Amino acid sequence: MRKKFVAGNWKMNKTVAEAQALATELIPGLAPLTSIERVLCPPFTALHPLAGMLQNTGIGLGAQNLYWETSGAYTAEVAPPMVAELCQYVIIGHSERRQYFGETDETVNKRVKAALAIGLTPIVCIGETLEENQAGKTAEIVSRQVRGGLADLTPPEGAKLVVAYEPVWAIGTGLAASEVDANTIHRDVVRVALAEMFGAEVAQGLQILYGGSVKPNNAANYFTQSDIDGALVGGASLKAADFVAIAQAAV
Ligand code: PEP
Numbered sequence: 001m002r003k004k005f006v007a008g009n010w011k012m013n014k015t016v017a018e019a020q021a022l023a024t025e026l027i028p029g030l031a032p033l034t035s036i037e038r039v040l041c042p043p044f045t046a047l048h049p050l051a052g053m054l055q056n057t058g059i060g061l062g063a064q065n066l067y068w069e070t071s072g073a074y075t076a077e078v079a080p081p082m083v084a085e086l087c088q089y090v091i092i093g094h095s096e097r098r099q100y101f102g103e104t105d106e107t108v109n110k111r112v113k114a115a116l117a118i119g120l121t122p123i124v125c126i127g128e129t130l131e132e133n134q135a136g137k138t139a140e141i142v143s144r145q146v147r148g149g150l151a152d153l154t155p156p157e158g159a160k161l162v163v164a165y166e167p168v169w170a171i172g173t174g175l176a177a178s179e180v181d182a183n184t185i186h187r188d189v190v191r192v193a194l195a196e197m198f199g200a201e202v203a204q205g206l207q208i209l210y211g212g213s214v215k216p217n218n219a220a221n222y223f224t225q226s227d228i229d230g231a232l233v234g235g236a237s238l239k240a241a242d243f244v245a246i247a248q249a250a251v
Helices: 016-030 044-054 080-084 095-100 105-117 130-134 138-149 179-198 199-204 219-223 240-250
Strands: 004-009 037-041 060-063 087-093 122-128 161-163 209-210 231-233
Touching: 004 080, 004 087, 004 209, 004 240, 016 037, 016 044, 016 240, 037 044, 037 087, 044 209, 080 105, 080 161, 087 105, 105 138, 130 138, 138 179, 161 179, 179 199, 179 209, 179 219, 219 231, 231 240
Parallel strands: 004 037, 004 231, 037 060, 060 087, 087 122, 122 161, 161 209, 209 231
Antiparallel strands: none
């Protein structure tokens, strides 16, 4: 049985004070939900204070990116040991990184390897654009992103990943993918590619999250599907009541 997993990607929102206020609201709602994994991914600036607040709550902390070098002259980048000092998770390859900051399958692969090497759990994001979807290329694109982003990993390394399928056209738009369509991609494309790379047993154990306009009123539909193991939530993770409701739906 794969444990359900719900992560909130706060993106470039919340000052330290605002992040602390949101965490203060979230902790009492999320801490009791021990049957699922719950993870908060605030901006880098809020990681240190939140690491303290989340101690002994059972709620995990994730960064939204990391660089692959360990240290050095890379102005403004954040190194794996810096993230691992505070976090257990890191989002890698979010579509906004791919779209605005030149992230590719190759750079995703470098970040995934660096995250795994230091003991972080990467939440690896994949998903097709609207044009790719309309051109009938979803399976091809998603499969390529899985194989490229996770290239050269051993099966034991592959077993430590979380994958998030996030169709780009569904992110922040209110146009969520249907649960049946998302489940089909998870089962027939993502898990099949993972099985070819890491073996059937590893692939069956991996959590594949759906992301894209998940809200309290549609979350349960996703979580009842065979191959949707949780959600990566953007907008709705910024409202404590909404994110707690989504996590409760996963329970
Ligand atoms: C995301 O940014 O990963 C995301 C899924 O955003 P939203 O929930 O706002 O669509």
